[in-house]
Amino acid sequence: MKERRWNVTSDGLQVTFDRNEIASYFDGEYEVTIDWSTLKPYLAVPPPFPIPPP
Secondary structure, three states: OOOOOEEEOOOEEEEEEOOOOOOOHHHOOEEEEEEHHHHHHHOOOOOOOOOOOO
């Protein structure tokens, strides 16, 4: 089963990039977490899930 690349965590939205997508194969996978305070202006009101407090 393929690992999920977009994950909702208590810290924010976590995006995982496979090898070779944004750097060389030898650098491995990259994970980026966009915190909820950054995402909040772009979410629907009310969001479909509770947002953790900052």
